[in-house]
Amino acid sequence: MERREQEDDEERQQSGASDRLIHRVVASGGGGAVGHGEPVMWPTVDGPLGLSEERSLEYARSFFRWGFFLLPFLWAVNCFYFWPVLRNRSPSSSSSFQRIRHYVVGSAIGFLIFTVVLSSWALTFAIGGERLFGPVWKDLVMYNVAEKLGLTGWI
Amino acid sequence: MDQNLVSAASFSSSPILETLGEEILRILYPVSFCMFLVVLLVSALISSDNSSMSLSSIASIAYSESASDSFWSKLSGAFLNSLLFIAVITILTFLLVLLFYLRCTPCLKSYMAFSSFVVLSFLGGEISLLLLSRFVVPIDAFSFLLLLFNFSVVGTLSVFLAKAPISLTQGYLVVIGVLVAYWFTLLPEWTTWALLISMALYDLAAVLLPVGPLRLLVELAISRDEEIPALVYEARPVDTQAGGRRLWRERRNFEGNPGSVSDNDSLRHENPTPQTTMTITVEASDEDSASTELVAPLVSQQPRRQEIEAAEGIGLGSSGAIKLGLGDFIFYSVLVGRAALYDFMTVYACYLAIVAGLGVTLLLLAFYRKALPALPVSIAFGLLFYFLTRELLEVFVVQCSVVTGFYYFYLSLLILLCSCDCAPQCALFVLEESVTEGIGLRRSWLEQVCTPEELWLEKVWNLKELVQERHSYKELD
Numbered sequence: 001m002e003r004r005e006q007e008d009d010e011e012r013q014q015s016g017a018s019d020r021l022i023h024r025v026v027a028s029g030g031g032g033a034v035g036h037g038e039p040v041m042w043p044t045v046d047g048p049l050g051l052s053e054e055r056s057l058e059y060a061r062s063f064f065r066w067g068f069f070l071l072p073f074l075w076a077v078n079c080f081y082f083w084p085v086l087r088n089r090s091p092s093s094s095s096s097f098q099r100i101r102h103y104v105v106g107s108a109i110g111f112l113i114f115t116v117v118l119s120s121w122a123l124t125f126a127i128g129g130e131r132l133f134g135p136v137w138k139d140l141v142m143y144n145v146a147e148k149l150g151l152t153g154w155i
Numbered sequence: 156m157d158q159n160l161v162s163a164a165s166f167s168s169s170p171i172l173e174t175l176g177e178e179i180l181r182i183l184y185p186v187s188f189c190m191f192l193v194v195l196l197v198s199a200l201i202s203s204d205n206s207s208m209s210l211s212s213i214a215s216i217a218y219s220e221s222a223s224d225s226f227w228s229k230l231s232g233a234f235l236n237s238l239l240f241i242a243v244i245t246i247l248t249f250l251l252v253l254l255f256y257l258r259c260t261p262c263l264k265s266y267m268a269f270s271s272f273v274v275l276s277f278l279g280g281e282i283s284l285l286l287l288s289r290f291v292v293p294i295d296a297f298s299f300l301l302l303l304f305n306f307s308v309v310g311t312l313s314v315f316l317a318k319a320p321i322s323l324t325q326g327y328l329v330v331i332g333v334l335v336a337y338w339f340t341l342l343p344e345w346t347t348w349a350l351l352i353s354m355a356l357y358d359l360a361a362v363l364l365p366v367g368p369l370r371l372l373v374e375l376a377i378s379r380d381e382e383i384p385a386l387v388y389e390a391r392p393v394d395t396q397a398g399g400r401r402l403w404r405e406r407r408n409f410e411g412n413p414g415s416v417s418d419n420d421s422l423r424h425e426n427p428t429p430q431t432t433m434t435i436t437v438e439a440s441d442e443d444s445a446s447t448e449l450v451a452p453l454v455s456q457q458p459r460r461q462e463i464e465a466a467e468g469i470g471l472g473s474s475g476a477i478k479l480g481l482g483d484f485i486f487y488s489v490l491v492g493r494a495a496l497y498d499f500m501t502v503y504a505c506y507l508a509i510v511a512g513l514g515v516t517l518l519l520l521a522f523y524r525k526a527l528p529a530l531p532v533s534i535a536f537g538l539l540f541y542f543l544t545r546e547l548l549e550v551f552v553v554q555c556s557v558v559t560g561f562y563y564f565y566l567s568l569l570i571l572l573c574s575c576d577c578a579p580q581c582a583l584f585v586l587e588e589s590v591t592e593g594i595g596l597r598r599s600w601l602e603q604v605c606t607p608e609e610l611w612l613e614k615v616w617n618l619k620e621l622v623q624e625r626h627s628y629k630e631l632d
């Protein structure tokens with residue numbers, strides 16, 4: 001009986017030691033990201049499959065800048081990709097989060113402006129129609145343009 | 156001790172089954188969605204009376220079909236077309252292998268990016284123009300061009316720059332598959348069927364024969380620990396198991412390749428964070444026995460003769476998630492689209508056949524754990540069901556509806572659906588049986604080997620659980 005208890009204790013100690021090792025490894029990894037004892041916050045919407053914080057700062061910046069080249073979809077992708085950064089408004093998050101947030105908020109504003117402008121123009125065009133624009137409407141609407149240029153004939 | 160046995164068995168068998176089901180679903184949803192979109196496009200845009208339109212394309216360059224030709228001339232012409240197409244694809248795949256061998260990864264990547272941009276902008280633009288004309292949507296030229304430009308640029312970035320949101324990448328891959336599949340559905344009918352059969356045979360040969368280009372490519376990629384730049388749909392890994400499997404594979408790597416331990420060490424140093432879950436990223440190398448994606452270029456039929464890099468075949472990604480090449484998406488959807496041109500009944504039958512074939516292929520993948528061609532089984536089932544439905548079921552259905560109305564029709568359709576639905580479930584059942592049998596074998600062997608001393612047995616069980624778990628994974632190899 002005593003021997004079993006001793007051996008059980010030994011086993012438990014060994015397994016406990018290995019558990020402690022694993023926990024220490026995990027905790028140090030998690031602690032390095034945010035702070036001790038907190039769960040790790042991933043900056044991207046993909047979670048652990050996505051980018052690390054340093055790379056996500058570069059990506060946020062390049063998406064924001066390239067969006068100015070008539071590519072507002074990149075702003076939308078930026079907002080969607082870094083949604084956890086937008087959602088997490090606590091001041092206790094790390095500094096890189098704040099920097100990423102700066103670009104993501106800029107992209108969100110840009111995409112909102114673009115959506116408003118484009119939808120107002122498109123709705124005016126669609127609803128106004130010929131009454132508002134006159135015969136120019138027929139020249140601007142896409143299916144007529146496609147027919148005129150013969151674009152649909154390839155397929 | 157019995158509880159230990161049960162827990163050991165359940166611990167090692169249920170994660171495999173749960174995650175296998177989840178992984179199958181994660182591949183099945185995008186494939187089904189792709190097929191659904193192609194069926195919608197086909198039914199919206201193609202009316203059966205203008206089936207005489209032919210494409211000026213490589214696929215019909217040898218013979219353009221017209222309805223008045225005789226049976227044999229149609230058949231021979233169709234096979235001639237498809238042989239030509241297969242020849243072109245073989246040459247292109249060998250070119251790809253050569254480029255990969257010479258380590259021209261930038262030119263491969265830029266070529267892939269360019270071809271996906273062409274598909275998304277030109278093909279996508281034309282199909283959306285057709286949709287606009289069909290549904291008379293009053294959008295103006297500027298906004299349309301702006302939206303198209305945005306769509307194609309973001310698509311190219313997300314497919315080739317590997318770090319876009321995963322759902323966006325997957326969505327764009329499905330869209331590319333839909334566009335190319337719709338375009339292939341426009342081929343003349345006999346050519347389409349001949350092409351499907353030839354592509355299935357080619358896939359089988361190219362992946363399994365030792366001289367096949369796809370197999371060479373996979374072996375090159377494995378030996379170099381690189382990923383092939385290709386258009387491949389990778390399902391999101393099921394998290395916990397992927398983490399565990401990844402660790403296990405790394406451990407196995409250390410044992411199995413003593414010569415390449417330094418490479419693995421350097422790889423570990425590249426991922427500096429010690430968190431175990433961080434290593435799920437896709438950029439890590441492939442393991443020794445895991446399979447990678449396969450590549451077969453798919454020739455696009457634009458007049459300027461550009462090509463698309465598509466991948467065919469099914470494999471396991473480095474994170475343990477299932478990868479399915481885009482070529483498989485395309486050809487499954489072509490089959491279903493062509494079935495949609497006939498009637499919706501054939502669509503249902505072909506869809507079920509393809510899903511059953513995909514289930515069988517995934518099962519084989521779980522057993523063999525190497526790159527497998529995903530086309531042959533599904534295309535074979537699909538073709539079989541298409542022709543059977545067209546010849547036999549239609550007559551039956553017409554008679555039923557004439558005689559007694561829809562009651563018998565629905566009943567027969569239900570029976571057909573149930574019998575087809577059983578196929579993937581039977582596959583899963585077979586897998587479960589084999590897994591439990593494997594574990595049972597180990598258990599009985601261990602029972603013979605261990606001494607009946609209870610104290611010693613418990614210690615041994617704790618150790619043997621780990622070995623057993625690894626052995627049960629090996630059982631599936």
